[in-house]
Amino acid sequence: DQQVKQNSPSLSVQEGRISILNCDYTNSMFDYFLWYKKYPAEGPTFLISISSIKDKNEDGRFTVFLNKSAKHLSLHIVPSQPGDSAVYFCAASAGNNDMRFGAGTRLTVKP
């Protein structure tokens, strides 16, 4: 039962443009949503989170948008940089420490 889904396995973007990574979820009990970034041979690194009581959270070049009615969230990176090339995981938690992850989207930012 995959409660968090990232339907795009890969995304390629030109440097300086916007990267939009999408995530859908099915469990309406989720109340925290997070994005992680993973480089090869490293563990995932926490990037940004959003509470279900908000619809937007911004941290520098990274903004996460939450649409609860659609059970959809997205991560916007602008401007995209080559160093942003990594696998991005969406995750969600229902107020406990049982965090569910998506399968990841591989972002490639071309110079």
Next chain:
Amino acid sequence: ETGVTQTPRHLVMGMTNKKSLKCEQHLGHNAMYWYKQSAKKPLELMFVYNFKEQTENNSVPSRFSPECPNSSHLFLHLHTLQPEDSALYLCASSHLGQINYGYTFGSGTRLTVV
């Protein structure tokens, strides 16, 4: 240095071997986790420990046996594994009640069962 250290980084073991994965965190966190990452699949939660007490066993086969002697150390004991158990095993830690800060992951152990 992420604050969560996993050893070994790579492990090749036969199906009849017994081995252990080790995880150590120096962040003062009170919860620790084991996740399994198979190719092109979501990270799968295996075990959760809060204050060194196991609170979640996500239907993991008994050939995987966790141990948490204290809130800083976590082990995953492996025995009679199958080739399909080959995967990246990730350890993570967090502060309970601070989900907004996410988990801190180690670099993982790449396990190959032959």
